[in-house]
Amino acid sequence: MEIDALILSRLQFAFVIAFHILFPAFTIGLASFLAVCEGLWLATKREVFKRLYLHWVKIFALAFAMGVVSGVVMSYQFGTNWSVFSDMTGSVLGPLLGYEVLTAFFLEATFLGVMLFGWSRVGNKLHFVATSAVAVGTTISAFWILSANSWMQTPQGHAVDADGRFYAVDWAAVIFNPSFPSRFVHMLLAAYITTAAVVLAAGAWQVLARRGAEPTRWQMRMAAGTLALLMPLQIWAGHWSGEVAHEYQPAKVAAMEGWWETKVGQPTILFAIPDQENERNIAEIGIPGLGDVIVGGEKPLQGLDAFPAEERPPVFLTFWSFRIMVGAGLGLLGLGLWGVALWALGRLDRPGLFHRLAVPGGALGFIAVISGWVTAEVGRQPYTVYGLLRTSDSVAPVSVGQVATSLLVFMIVYAIVFTAGTVYMARIAIRGFDDAPPDETRRAPGTPLAAVDAPAEAPAAK
Amino acid sequence: MDFPLIWAVLIAVAVMMYVLLDGFDLGVGILSGFADDDAERNRLTASIEPVWDGNETWLVLGGGGLFAAFPLAYAILMPAFYLPVLVMLAALIFRGVAFEFRHKAVRTVTKKFWNGAFFGGSLAAALSQGLILGAFVQGIEVEGRAYAGGAFDWLTPFSVLVAVSVTVGYVLLGACWLILKTDGATQVGARKWARRALVGVAVSMGMVSLATLSIDPRVTARWGVTMATVDFSTFVILAPIPAAAVGLVVWLWRDTAPTAIGKPDWRAFVLAAGLFLTGYVGLAFSLFPYNVPFAKTVWETAAHDNALGFLLIGAGVLLPAILVYTAYVYALFWGKVTDKDGYAAHG
Numbered sequence: 001m002e003i004d005a006l007i008l009s010r011l012q013f014a015f016v017i018a019f020h021i022l023f024p025a026f027t028i029g030l031a032s033f034l035a036v037c038e039g040l041w042l043a044t045k046r047e048v049f050k051r052l053y054l055h056w057v058k059i060f061a062l063a064f065a066m067g068v069v070s071g072v073v074m075s076y077q078f079g080t081n082w083s084v085f086s087d088m089t090g091s092v093l094g095p096l097l098g099y100e101v102l103t104a105f106f107l108e109a110t111f112l113g114v115m116l117f118g119w120s121r122v123g124n125k126l127h128f129v130a131t132s133a134v135a136v137g138t139t140i141s142a143f144w145i146l147s148a149n150s151w152m153q154t155p156q157g158h159a160v161d162a163d164g165r166f167y168a169v170d171w172a173a174v175i176f177n178p179s180f181p182s183r184f185v186h187m188l189l190a191a192y193i194t195t196a197a198v199v200l201a202a203g204a205w206q207v208l209a210r211r212g213a214e215p216t217r218w219q220m221r222m223a224a225g226t227l228a229l230l231m232p233l234q235i236w237a238g239h240w241s242g243e244v245a246h247e248y249q250p251a252k253v254a255a256m257e258g259w260w261e262t263k264v265g266q267p268t269i270l271f272a273i274p275d276q277e278n279e280r281n282i283a284e285i286g287i288p289g290l291g292d293v294i295v296g297g298e299k300p301l302q303g304l305d306a307f308p309a310e311e312r313p314p315v316f317l318t319f320w321s322f323r324i325m326v327g328a329g330l331g332l333l334g335l336g337l338w339g340v341a342l343w344a345l346g347r348l349d350r351p352g353l354f355h356r357l358a359v360p361g362g363a364l365g366f367i368a369v370i371s372g373w374v375t376a377e378v379g380r381q382p383y384t385v386y387g388l389l390r391t392s393d394s395v396a397p398v399s400v401g402q403v404a405t406s407l408l409v410f411m412i413v414y415a416i417v418f419t420a421g422t423v424y425m426a427r428i429a430i431r432g433f434d435d436a437p438p439d440e441t442r443r444a445p446g447t448p449l450a451a452v453d454a455p456a457e458a459p460a461a462k
Numbered sequence: 463m464d465f466p467l468i469w470a471v472l473i474a475v476a477v478m479m480y481v482l483l484d485g486f487d488l489g490v491g492i493l494s495g496f497a498d499d500d501a502e503r504n505r506l507t508a509s510i511e512p513v514w515d516g517n518e519t520w521l522v523l524g525g526g527g528l529f530a531a532f533p534l535a536y537a538i539l540m541p542a543f544y545l546p547v548l549v550m551l552a553a554l555i556f557r558g559v560a561f562e563f564r565h566k567a568v569r570t571v572t573k574k575f576w577n578g579a580f581f582g583g584s585l586a587a588a589l590s591q592g593l594i595l596g597a598f599v600q601g602i603e604v605e606g607r608a609y610a611g612g613a614f615d616w617l618t619p620f621s622v623l624v625a626v627s628v629t630v631g632y633v634l635l636g637a638c639w640l641i642l643k644t645d646g647a648t649q650v651g652a653r654k655w656a657r658r659a660l661v662g663v664a665v666s667m668g669m670v671s672l673a674t675l676s677i678d679p680r681v682t683a684r685w686g687v688t689m690a691t692v693d694f695s696t697f698v699i700l701a702p703i704p705a706a707a708v709g710l711v712v713w714l715w716r717d718t719a720p721t722a723i724g725k726p727d728w729r730a731f732v733l734a735a736g737l738f739l740t741g742y743v744g745l746a747f748s749l750f751p752y753n754v755p756f757a758k759t760v761w762e763t764a765a766h767d768n769a770l771g772f773l774l775i776g777a778g779v780l781l782p783a784i785l786v787y788t789a790y791v792y793a794l795f796w797g798k799v800t801d802k803d804g805y806a807a808h809g
Contacts (some may be wrong), residue, residue: 062562068515070560073551075525079540080547086540086768087607091531091637091765095773098530100781102522109519110791117803121794164609165533243472250633396541397608406548413552424566 006395009081016073018370019414023067027332028142028188029195030060031135035221038128051085051215056199059425066421068109072355073410081403085384085394091167092158092174093148100144108137139188145186149178152385154248166385173228176387177303178248182241183376190372191216194365196226197332200339201362202429204355211432217349224343227336227440234329238293245379248294249386250302251311252379255318257291258284259303266291266301274315279304313381326367335361375431465771466764469531470753471526472777476527478742480520482635482735489636491557491584492629493514493655494577495570501801502648503577508803509643511561517790518554530773534607534763535753542609543594546616550590559581587627596621597788599745600677604757620673626668631738631773634659638731641718645798656718656730664711667741671704678756681748698746707740757767 034053041049043439078086114122114130122130157173158166168174200223206216246253254260258269260279267286275282295301304312333360342348382387384394465660487510497503508518528536540547556579564576598617604610637659640652675682686696714733719727751759765771 035796062559062566065515065559067560068518068678069555071524072525072554075522075529076540076547076551078529079525079536080544083537083541084527084610087533087537090529090536091570091769094526094533094765095531095776097526098773099528099776101519102776102784105522106516106780106788109515112515113791114794117512118794145691161766165766167766168772171772248716377759396537397610398541398544399613402544402613406544408550409552413555417555418565420572421559424563427566456717 003399003400005400005403006392008407009395009398010391012081012403012407013077014374015407015414016070016077016372016410018417020067020070020074021373022366023063023070023193023368024138025194025366026198027060027063027067028138028197030056030063030191031131032192033195033199034060034136035131036222038131042128043402044122048144048214048218051450052219055215055428055433057116058428060110062421062425062428064108064112066417069417070414079396080406081396081398082384082394083396085389088165088389089152089385091165092151095168095171095174096144096148096151100141100148104137107169108134108141111137118454142187142191143184146184147175147177147180150183151175151177153177153183153380154179154244155377155385155388164238166388169399172350178409179241182237182244186234186237186372187242187340189230189237190365190369193227193230193234193332194369196223196230197335197365198362198429199223200227200335201359204358204361205430206432208351208355208359209430210351212349213433215433220339220348221343223337224336224348227332228340229336231329231333235333238326238329243295251307252302252313252318252376254302254304254306255313255315255379256322256375258315258319259291259301261303261365262300263303264292264300265289266303266395268293268294269319272319274319276312276315279380310382313379315419318375318379321371321378324371325368325375328364328371331361331364332368335364383403465767465774466531466760469527469764469770470751470760472781473524473531474746476520476523476737480517480524481742482738483517483520484514485632485738486510486635486639486731487517488557488584489632489634489637491580491636492588492633492642493636493652494584495581496655498647498651499540505644505648505799505801506640507561507564507580509640509799511803512790514558514561518558521554529600531765531770532753532760532763533765535758535760537607537761538604538609538754538758539598540601543597543612543616545613546590546593546597550587550594553583553586553590555649556580557581557587563635574651588629588632589625592625593617593621595628596624598755599624599674599749601755604754620677623666623673624670627663628668629661630659630666631741632645634663634730634734635738638718638734641730642727643799646750650720653718653720656734657715660711660714660718663737667707667737670741674745678758684748700744703740703744703747707737707744710737710740 029143032039033054037049037053037056041053044381077133085089111130111133114127115134118130119127151174154177156177157168157170161167198220201211203216203220206212207220222426242253242256247255255274258274258281259267260281261265265288267284267288268290269281269284269286270283272281272286291301304315335354338354339348342352343352382391383389384391489511490506494503494506497506522566528539530661560576560580560583564573564580566572567576582750593616596618600618600620602609602611603615634656636654637656641649644652674686675687684696685700686693710733714730714737717730717733751757753760753763
């Protein structure tokens with residue numbers, strides 16, 4: 001493939017958005033977790049919930065800061081690299097993103113200050129309101145972003161003017177486009193699940209390091225319970241999303257499934273190496289007929305042969321990213337059920353194989369989120385607005401040199417920031433809880449609780 | 463209703479809010495490079511930590527609002543400013559995370575790195591914003607519906623002059639914010655910095671104003687002033703703007719005197735904000751109705767009326783609410799910072 005501004009712009013967009021989505025996926029869930037902890041503390045007056053809050057809010061602050069700065073980048077990417085797309089879709093997508101800023105960004109960013117620094121200045125209840133405002137803000141943000149992205153997947157409610165630009169004729173139809181409800185639910189659940197996996201992993205580490213305290217026990221139970229409860233729901237939401245895609249984006253589904261031929265009795269393929277050039281799968285292992293059962297049809301199901309070659313998405317990426325997502329999801333379901341079983345048997349707080357697996361399992365949610373988005377975005381190629389505006393017709397008139405420079409700069413900057421941020425967050429997460437409850441006043445160095453607030457690079461206590 | 467005009471005013475206000483709010487916290491970031499010691503640096507950052515995130519959101523509103531209301535302007539301007547926008551974003555990333563990271567680092571070398579990232583990021587963000595403003599004012603080459611200039615059109619003596627002007631202006635805002643938020647030796651230092659920056663602002667703003675007049679005949683005609691002649695009947699209408707600027711410079715100079723006893727600590731900041739406002743309004747008068755100078759007007763670049771109307775409903779309800787809760791948070795954190803404030807104390 002020739003290296004031009006188009007391919008570099010696509011790589012850059014994939015890179016900056018993949019980096020960005022990690023943080024919202026985590027902070028949407030973590031904000032809700034914090035609101036739950038603080039709410040439980042207010043309701044029950046049990047110190048353990050306040051300690052959970054004070055512990056995780058430090059990680060939240062770091063993740064949120066990285067989400068904000070990588071999010072600012074996103075609001076300029078459309079213009080710098082996809083200016084034709086911006087010109088064409090501005091009258092439809094612009095207001096949706098504008099509403100995101102007005103309803104969500106300001107709410108989150110402003111009340112974050114109160115959440116992090118305001119406890120001594122506002123009462124407990126008002127502080128809870130601030131935490132809740134941040135949690136609600138992150139959710140509203142997801143609403144608008146998913147709406148905008150879903151309109152690009154399943155556009156409706158618009159018309160085209162004399163300049164070829166889209167404009168809305170029915171805003172409700174634009175916002176609540178066919179793929180929006182299922183994809184919004186799928187993403188919100190993904191955020192909660194991703195966070196639960198991280199919380200579980202941090203708790204498991206503390207148990208393995210024999211640093212488990214009362215808050216550790218609580219966070220393990222809450223996380224395992226969340227996974228066991230939400231993962232079945234998530235599988236249902238994913239299936240729902242797949243059904244919508246099957247109706248509106250059959251080429252995407254054919255690529256996800258690795259179906260080349262249109263026929264009755266499509267298989268569910270477990271392993272294959274799709275060969276786009278020769279329109280076949282290499283080394284295919286599948287269960288014949290199961291595809292029909294899952295989609296639930298008697299009619300022949302479309303394969304990629306139903307679409308001209310230039311209308312097909314890259315099959316290998318779509319096929320494998322989908323399988324990675326499903327695999328990660330099944331892993332999370334397993335962790336959740338296993339964790340709840342250990343809880344019921346009273347063995348969740350004793351180190352074992354479960355804990356050793358749960359630690360790397362903290363990455364599964366992120367893996368599922370990234371690979372799921374790759375499936376969604378690569379699978380709708382070669383279009384930015386599905387069926388209407390091709391990706392190659394969306395790109396900005398910038399030179400290959402400029403895009404190469406910016407891609408390199410973003411890779412270096414994100415490598416530094418991401419590495420440092422992950423290290424700092426991980427150090428706080430695994431440091432665990434001290435056994436005495438924290439008091440509200442500041443502590444002098446050397447008192448038993450100094451370690452809780454010590455900088456992340458300090459050697460962990462004990 | 464003339465929706466494009468309403469949105470032009472709204473976005474101009476959003477950008478103005480950004481310049482004033484993130485302007486002072488970028489200025490404080492630049493001044494943090496000159497802090498005497500770590501304790502003072504922590505006081506400086508603590509004075510902006512609760513609010514910087516909200517401040518920066520106005521930049522997202524500026525970018526997002528431009529996309530929503532004037533997609534064609536957004537589509538022309540962003541490729542034109544590709545490299546300075548890249549520098550600005552990279553700089554904002556470094557300084558944004560440095561707020562937190564500099565407290566999480568303990569090794570001297572990493573701490574120094576993040577302190578440097580906070581200072582350098584603030585400085586680079588200010589300079590690149592100035593370069594973008596300068597490139598915007600000097601005019602954009604457009605063909606059809608796209609940017610037609612080169613990758614480095616934004617780099618001219620004029621844009622560099624504007625970049626210096628904006629950066630010194632941010633330092634002035636930052637120093638005046640510190641007069642309000644600190645006391646003791648830090649406040650004395652802030653007064654000194656405010657005066658130094660004020661001299662720079664006065665000189666560079668004057669130079670930018672004169673240079674702007676020679677950029678395009680339409681600007682000259684609007685002000686009635688060329689390098690050689692003055693058309694007083696035209697100039698007298700707009701003359702209050704530069705006159706106000708001169709008055710504010712003089713007042714601010716007196717207000718930031720080392721022995722400014724009895725003067726309220728908030729006034730210098732208000733005066734500095736007023737000075738920014740005069741420059742901003744002056745530029746707006748020079749360029750209106752172009753939002754891609756001097757190629758496209760606000761009406762030529764506007765989104766469809768139903769998009770502007772739909773978003774205006776939201777802006778009409780939500781912007782006042784945003785202003786109210788933003789004011790609430792500023793009021794909540796009112797008063798001098800102490801060593802108990804900010805990340806340094808809260809981990």
